[in-house]
Amino acid sequence: MKRFTWFNATSLTLGFAFLYLPMIILVIYSFNASKLVTVWAGFSTKWYGELMRNDQMLDAAWVTIKVAVASSTLATILGTMAAYVMVRGGRFMGRTLFSGMIFAPLVMPEVITGLSLFLLFKPIFTQMGAHTIILAHATFAMCYVSVVVSSRLVSFDKSLEEAALDLGCTPFESFRLVTLPIIAPAVISGWLLAFTLSLDDLVIANFTTGPDATTLPMKIWSAVRLGVNPQINALSTLMIGVVTIGVIIASISTKRAALRQKADEQAAAG
Amino acid sequence: MTLDVFAPWEDPTEKPLIQFKGVTKRYGSFTAIDNLTQDIYAREFFALLGPSGCGKTTMMRMLAGFETPTEGQILIAGQDMAAVPPNERAVNMMFQSYALFPHLSIWDNIAFGLRRMKMPKAQIEERVEDMLRLTRMTQFSRRKPHQVSGGQRQRVALARSLARAPKLLLLDEPLGALDKKLREETQFELMDIQEKTGTTFVIVTHDQEEAMTVASRVAVMDHGKIIQVSTPPKIYEEPNSVYVADFIGDVNIIEGAAHKTSDDGYDIKWAEGQEPIHAKTTAVLNEGQKAFVALRPEKISIAEEKPEGAVNAVKGKIIDIGYLGNISTYHVELPGGVMVKAQATNTRRLSRRNFSWEDEVWLSWTLTAASVLER
Ligand SMILES: Nc1ncnc2c1ncn2[C@@H]1O[C@H](COP(=O)(O)OP(=O)(O)O)[C@@H](O)[C@H]1O
Numbered sequence: 286m287k288r289f290t291w292f293n294a295t296s297l298t299l300g301f302a303f304l305y306l307p308m309i310i311l312v313i314y315s316f317n318a319s320k321l322v323t324v325w326a327g328f329s330t331k332w333y334g335e336l337m338r339n340d341q342m343l344d345a346a347w348v349t350i351k352v353a354v355a356s357s358t359l360a361t362i363l364g365t366m367a368a369y370v371m372v373r374g375g376r377f378m379g380r381t382l383f384s385g386m387i388f389a390p391l392v393m394p395e396v397i398t399g400l401s402l403f404l405l406f407k408p409i410f411t412q413m414g415a416h417t418i419i420l421a422h423a424t425f426a427m428c429y430v431s432v433v434v435s436s437r438l439v440s441f442d443k444s445l446e447e448a449a450l451d452l453g454c455t456p457f458e459s460f461r462l463v464t465l466p467i468i469a470p471a472v473i474s475g476w477l478l479a480f481t482l483s484l485d486d487l488v489i490a491n492f493t494t495g496p497d498a499t500t501l502p503m504k505i506w507s508a509v510r511l512g513v514n515p516q517i518n519a520l521s522t523l524m525i526g527v528v529t530i531g532v533i534i535a536s537i538s539t540k541r542a543a544l545r546q547k548a549d550e551q552a553a554a555g
Numbered sequence: 556m557t558l559d560v561f562a563p564w565e566d567p568t569e570k571p572l573i574q575f576k577g578v579t580k581r582y583g584s585f586t587a588i589d590n591l592t593q594d595i596y597a598r599e600f601f602a603l604l605g606p607s608g609c610g611k612t613t614m615m616r617m618l619a620g621f622e623t624p625t626e627g628q629i630l631i632a633g634q635d636m637a638a639v640p641p642n643e644r645a646v647n648m649m650f651q652s653y654a655l656f657p658h659l660s661i662w663d664n665i666a667f668g669l670r671r672m673k674m675p676k677a678q679i680e681e682r683v684e685d686m687l688r689l690t691r692m693t694q695f696s697r698r699k700p701h702q703v704s705g706g707q708r709q710r711v712a713l714a715r716s717l718a719r720a721p722k723l724l725l726l727d728e729p730l731g732a733l734d735k736k737l738r739e740e741t742q743f744e745l746m747d748i749q750e751k752t753g754t755t756f757v758i759v760t761h762d763q764e765e766a767m768t769v770a771s772r773v774a775v776m777d778h779g780k781i782i783q784v785s786t787p788p789k790i791y792e793e794p795n796s797v798y799v800a801d802f803i804g805d806v807n808i809i810e811g812a813a814h815k816t817s818d819d820g821y822d823i824k825w826a827e828g829q830e831p832i833h834a835k836t837t838a839v840l841n842e843g844q845k846a847f848v849a850l851r852p853e854k855i856s857i858a859e860e861k862p863e864g865a866v867n868a869v870k871g872k873i874i875d876i877g878y879l880g881n882i883s884t885y886h887v888e889l890p891g892g893v894m895v896k897a898q899a900t901n902t903r904r905l906s907r908r909n910f911s912w913e914d915e916v917w918l919s920w921t922l923t924a925a926s927v928l929e930r
């Protein structure tokens with residue numbers, strides 16, 4: 286056991302302060318009674334109340350959730366399929382190129398992804414809006430999903446699928462009844478990851494949106510340019526809450542899956 | 556009295572259940588199965604025996620439909636299997652790793668294959684209960700695979716593969732993970748189940764004792780080829796090659812030159828100045844041809860004095876004694892440095908035994924004790 290020295294304590298505090306102090310300040314000020322963002326005038330939840338009556342904000346929230354749910358679902362389906370082919374498809378022409386291309390968007394600057402999607406959608410769709418943001422988010426979140434899912438599939442015992450075939454499953458049934466239930470935790474983590482990515486994306490959404498689809502990050506961005514107002518703090522606090530819950534669920538389910546896998550492996554070895 | 560011996564391979568009117576016809580399987584430039592032709596009959600317990608990497612699993616996987624032959628044909632019940640996917644074959648496999656579904660209970664694991672057959676619910680329940688009873692797993696049916704022991708998992712895997720009542724059951728090293736005692740118990744259980752269900756079993760093993768115990772016929776493989784197929788006693792007593800003799804059990808191999816004798820046997824000259832070994836054989840050898848005498852240790856008698864009238868008798872010196880409780884193995888050096896193992900049953904207590912290290916002893920064996928092999 287390592288001793289908890291003053292050095293460790295300081296680095297830990299500094300590190301966490303650096304990461305979370307801005308957010309903590311934001312959360313605190315969302316409960317500020319004063320309209321002035323930097324002056325503390327006592328505790329109040331009135332900005333949350335006002336937020337709930339702000340139709341524009343509620344609209345934006347609704348669009349954001351719609352986009353996040355739809356795009357993360359689409360990304361999860363596509364990403365899982367891609368991961369399955371990558372890991373199980375065996376060797377085929379251009380496999381290395383294909384798998385490289387799936388992971389490339391991970392390091393692609395968002396501006397470039399956004400711009401190229403804009404250039405693609407412009408001539409295809411007469412009008413851009415929520416539907417194009419959904420497609421755009423699905424595109425860039427799908428590679429995150431496939432990374433998560435393929436790392437699970439790599440350690441998946443292939444003989445389970447063969448056993449399913451042997452017992453009368455078609456290849457699709459074997460995927461649905463055996464593979465999918467076992468990799469489900471990874472698929473769920475992938476979905477949550479895609480969901481949070483979509484929730485807080487500003488750049489790509491800006492490129493691919495139309496006149497009547499504004500997401501929350503876009504709304505916050507434009508509102509802040511007119512000056513920070515406490516309602517935005519309240520909204521941001523709610524978003525932090527949602528994302529935190531998402532991350533916690535994802536990490537718990539990943540951890541459970543890891544424990545479960547360990548148990549299975551021990552079982553297989555024992 | 557005529558005993559009705561199970562030997563369909565000797566009956567020319569019998570139709571084989573499985574036919575390998577010139578089957579070759581290549582992985583890239585590597586040949587895993589090399590032009591193999593073999594018939595296996597219904598209700599057989601057929602054992603594939605061979606060292607690791609000789610192609611046993613590959614043969615099984617071709618039968619189950621996970622691999623397709625590069626050349627040749629596999630027929631099951633007269634039907635060419637080339638275009639039949641695994642899920643449409645009346646074949647089930649018990650995997651080396653068991654491959655139990657970790658997310659399903661033991662009950663659901665066994666029911667899995669039955670549900671795919673669109674069997675009525677009541678019938679599925681009955682069948683699963685039967686299988687649970689057969690493998691003595693009834694009380695564990697609600698548990699998940701990781702909540703039972705290794706031996707129990709193995710029985711679940713067996714139950715699951717038997718549930719669909721396949722024509723052919725493939726068992727890939729089914730008992731590999733079990734300790735010796737449980738293994739022996741399970742071998743007899745397997746034979747019992749095979750008899751009860753009348754299923755044809757093909758079992759892969761690298762344990763020769765296991766193959767000898769359970770099988771109606773044993774196929775000894777090497778490098779993608781079957782070297783010999785025979786019943787356990789025959790493959791032990793009449794191996795067709797040094798490879799098989801050496802693979803099945805313990806054997807002394809003495810190399811020499813063959814000379815025909817008058818009594819349709821051969822004299823094998825194995826060392827200068829020594830009496831040649833006399834042995835009877837059905838093999839036809841050329842005069843002076845190189846030959847190998849394969850002699851099982853338990854067929855050699857060991858004595859202080861030269862036995863009267865023994866066909867084969869050589870003098871040697873005990874170098875080492877391996878005490879195994881019921882038997883002892885004597886490592887005896889013959890003139891010219893040839894080492895021979897001889898086994899004797901320990902009918903007396905240790906303190907009263909008459910042979911010890913460095914003792915000069917006489918080894919002897921009969922005319923028919925040894926096999927004469929060409930290769
Ligand atoms: N999918 C594969 N690709 C390449 N080589 C393989 C493959 N499967 C098996 N082999 C090779 O074929 C040979 C026979 O394998 P296998 O049938 O598994 O042997 P065993 O008798 O030990 O079961 C081995 O040398 C193995 O490396």
Ligand SMILES: [Mg+2]
Nearest residue numbers: 611612613727
């Ligand atoms: Mg094998």
